[in-house]
Amino acid sequence: MTEPTTTLDIWNPGWPDPFRPTVNADTDDEYADLVEALREVQEAVTRSRPTPEVAAEVATALRTAARRLRTFEVDEDTQIAGKRWEIPGKGHALAPALHIDTVTDTTVTGRVTVGRFHSGRYAMNGGVTPLIFDEILARLANSAGRPWGRTAYLNVNYRAPAPLHTELTVTAELLGQEGRKRFLRGALHHGDVLVADAEGLWVELKPEQTLNISKDAEGSDR
């Protein structure tokens, strides 16, 4: 049965600035620790070649954890993942944990280290680089009081293989704005070596622009 489509207003000038969170980082934060544990699992699964018995044992343990969390399921506006700006990776385990170091209204610098989970065979996977750029550039595009904008394009140049287990520096810059269009540029360095750079366009949403979400599209195949 098809569920009715709901309309969610995603243009809200009252939303918090993604670089100036209202929640303080808490080193004893249990939710941040949960996400860190999930990252450890992702890395450990990727790095291992367990016996079938151990694979089955761990799969059972992971499903038990998933069932435990499912009893606390909330809608996407209410979930924590992706909204905890003050913890690396915003509390979401898909993208590598990005550590933000400096922020101005038009620039950001940060650091990121990827492990084998994000490997594309002894170097960072090519799909991970845009994830890092989209994370830092989208946050910059939507910070400093600028109303919500969405990524219209993100062009990435791969200049050199990005090493694993090695700190890379990430920089982002707002180049300029023309009407609703915001042009941004990003770079990823390993020391002095330029590993990748990107340029992107973020387009400010019109106040009446809304995101139509079909509840059907959220999926329930669990």
Ligand SMILES: CCCCCCCCCCCCCCCC(=O)SCCNC(=O)CCNC(=O)[C@H](O)C(C)(C)COP(=O)(O)OP(=O)(O)OC[C@H]1O[C@@H](n2cnc3c(N)ncnc32)[C@H](O)[C@@H]1OP(=O)(O)O
């Ligand atoms: C508790 C809650 C906390 C919330 C806290 C919020 C804080 C905030 C944090 C944000 C952190 C994450 C932010 C995630 C942002 C995503 O990652 S979004 C995900 C990926 N992107 C998408 O899904 C976007 C999909 N595309 C679209 O929705 C629409 O195409 C867009 C981008 C909104 C533009 O549509 P539109 O408004 O109809 O644009 P339109 O009027 O046709 O064009 C406007 C101008 O842009 C140009 N343009 C549009 N698209 C393009 C293109 N692809 N190429 C070149 N030019 C283009 C047009 O040519 C036009 O130029 P001018 O004629 O004005 O010179």
